[in-house]
Amino acid sequence: MADSQHSSSDETFGFSREETSQESKLEFSEDEETLIIRMFNLVGERWSLIAGRIPGRTAEEIEKYWNTRYSTSE
Numbered sequence: 001m002a003d004s005q006h007s008s009s010d011e012t013f014g015f016s017r018e019e020t021s022q023e024s025k026l027e028f029s030e031d032e033e034t035l036i037i038r039m040f041n042l043v044g045e046r047w048s049l050i051a052g053r054i055p056g057r058t059a060e061e062i063e064k065y066w067n068t069r070y071s072t073s074e
Contacts, residue, residue, distance in 0.1 A: 026065050036062060037070075 028036070032054055039050040047059035047066075054062070 026061070026068060028065055032057070036066065040066065040070075 035053060036050060039053060043049050045063070047063040051057050051059040051062050
């Protein structure tokens with residue numbers, strides 16, 4: 001019985017911690033956002049190339065940020 005209670009609380013805690021971590025990674029400064037937009041207009045969806053211009057950012061973070069903020073589903 002203790003295992004089922006422990007497992008349930010772990011899942012809840014793990015989910016909220018993961019969600020908070022993802023949200024903080026998607027916070028970009030105004031300068032980063034401007035650079036991403038400019039680079040996207042120049043090179044398109046070459047996320048690793050764009051990430052190379054922004055220290056501390058990965059291609060995955062930039063792609064996810066772009067898709068969250070600017071992607072349109074038409």
